[in-house]
Amino acid sequence: MPGWLKLTHGLFTPAIVVLQQQGVPPWVYLAAFLLTFALGRNAATERVPLYRSSVEAADALASLLPQGCRLLEAGCGDGRLAMLLAARRPDLVICAMENAWGGWLLAKWRWWRAGSPASVSIRCRSFWKEHWGNHDAVYAFLSPEPMPRVWEKFQREGADGSLLVSNTFVVPDVQPDSRIPLGGPLQKALLIWRHPHGTR
Numbered sequence: 024m025p026g027w028l029k030l031t032h033g034l035f036t037p038a039i040v041v042l043q044q045q046g047v048p049p050w051v052y053l054a055a056f057l058l059t060f061a062l063g064r065n066a067a068t069e070r071v072p073l074y075r076s077s078v079e080a081a082d083a084l085a086s087l088l089p090q091g092c093r094l095l096e097a098g099c100g101d102g103r104l105a106m107l108l109a110a111r112r113p114d115l116v117i118c119a120m121e122n123a124w125g126g127w128l129l130a131k132w133r134w135w136r137a138g139s140p141a142s143v144s145i146r147c148r149s150f151w152k153e154h155w156g157n158h159d160a161v162y163a164f165l166s167p168e169p170m171p172r173v174w175e176k177f178q179r180e181g182a183d184g185s186l187l188v189s190n191t192f193v194v195p196d197v198q199p200d201s202r203i204p205l206g207g208p209l210q211k212a213l214l215i216w217r218h219p220h221g222t223r
């Protein structure tokens with residue numbers, strides 16, 4: 024854990040004591056909890072917090088996807104990546120899926136502000152419930168935790184020749200077919216697997 028994070032954790036209990044002395048009304052805590060849950064519920068349920076792909080990752084993804092590709096963004100967060108991609112590649116058909124209401128609302132708002140492009144749909148749904156065979160590519164920027172399940176679902180449902188693109192997080196014991204290096208300290212590479220067989 025980096026030092027600043029240890030400090031944040033260390034300050035948590037003193038902060039509670041100070042806030043109790045200030046007589047902060049209980050609804051403030053409830054509101055803070057609801058806001059945290061609305062944006063970050065998947066940190067608890069899926070061990071996937073909300074953080075965003077870099078512009079560099081968006082550029083790399085835009086250069087990689089084939090013409091007219093139907094892309095599933097598995098966990099679209101606040102929709103920034105989906106809108107960056109749509110601006111760079113209007114030919115893509117983007118299905119951006121998010122099941123944390125806060126992120127989904129922000130994504131809808133971004134989509135609306137961008138003029139509600141018909142090539143992008145923002146859906147409030149778990150990507151585990153989606154059939155991945157309906158898409159030519161799946162983009163995931165999640166965490167190490169769900170990657171074995173992501174791989175299993177891609178193998179089981181993915182269409183023949185479809186792509187799985189993971190920002191930085193590897194599939195244990197499965198080498199990607201190719202990779203595009205990224206320059207960030209946390210976002211290191213786009214890892215790309217091509218599906219050898221399919222369900223359709």
Ligand SMILES: C[S@@+](CC[C@H](N)C(=O)[O-])C[C@H]1O[C@@H](n2cnc3c(N)ncnc32)[C@H](O)[C@@H]1O
Pocket residue numbers: 062063064065069071072073074075076096097098099100101103104120121122123126148149150151163164165
């Ligand atoms: C690290 S963020 C990436 C956001 C966006 N894809 C990007 O690259 O900028 C991962 C997102 O996946 C969402 N997520 C995690 N599990 C999910 C699930 N089962 N269904 C839908 N979204 C999920 C989280 O809520 C979070 O917003």
